[in-house]
Amino acid sequence: SGEYTGLITKLDTTPPVLSFTLNPAATAAIQRGQMVPIHALISVTDDYDPAPEIKLESITSNETLGAADVQGASLGTDDRNFSVLATSYLPVGRVYVITYSATDASGNTAKQYVFLKVN
Numbered sequence: 063s064g065e066y067t068g069l070i071t072k073l074d075t076t077p078p079v080l081s082f083t084l085n086p087a088a089t090a091a092i093q094r095g096q097m098v099p100i101h102a103l104i105s106v107t108d109d110y111d112p113a114p115e116i117k118l119e120s121i122t123s124n125e126t127l128g129a130a131d132v133q134g135a136s137l138g139t140d141d142r143n144f145s146v147l148a149t150s151y152l153p154v155g156r157v158y159v160i161t162y163s164a165t166d167a168s169g170n171t172a173k174q175y176v177f178l179k180v181n
Contacts, residue, residue, distance in 0.1 A: 074168035078108040080116075082162055084178050094149050097133060098180055102142040104162060111166035116140045119161040119173065125150065132158075148180040155179050 082104040108114050118141045121132050128147075135144035150156035161175040 074110045074166065074170065076109055077170040077172040078106050078111070078114040078164040078166050080104070080106045080114075080162065080164040080172040080174045082174060082176060084160060084176055096148045097145040098148050099145050100143070100160075100178070102160070102162065104142060106164040106172075108164075108166045108170075110168065114164040114166045117163045117165070118142075118144075119163050120159070121146070121161075122159045124154070124157045146178070146180060150180075 082102050085101045085103060086098070102118075104116055106114050106116060117139060118135060118137055120137065121127075121135055121144070123131070131147040131149075133145045135141055146158050148156070156179070158178040158180065159175050160178055161173060163171055163173045165171045
C-alpha cells in the first residue's frame with residue numbers, strides 16, 4: 063500500500079576539495095642548470111569519502127621540456143616528490159605547471175594546478 067522499507071542512499075555528486083602548495087614555493091636562490099627538488103603539500107577533503115585518491119596528473123612548462131628536465135615524477139600516481147630543472151632561455155624564466163587531481167569513491171574528480179617559476 064505504497065510503503066517502502068528498503069535502504070535509501072544519498073547520491074554523492076560533489077567533488078572533493080583539493081588544494082596544494084609546492085615546497086620550495088620560492089626558488090630565488092636556485093641557480094640555472096640545477097635540479098630543484100620539489101615536495102607537494104596536499105590537502106583534500108570530501109563530504110563522504112575520508113580518503114579520496116590523489117594523482118599527479120601532469121607537469122608542463124612554458125618552454126619545451128627535455129627528457130631530463132623533470133626527474134622522479136610518476137604521473138598517474140600519488141607522487142609528491144620530484145625534481146625540475148632550473149633553466150630558461152626566456153626573460154620571464156621557466157614556469158612549470160603542476161597539476162594534481164583528487165577522485166572520491168563516487169567518481170567525482172577535482173583538479174588543481176599551481177605555477178612554479180624557476181629561473
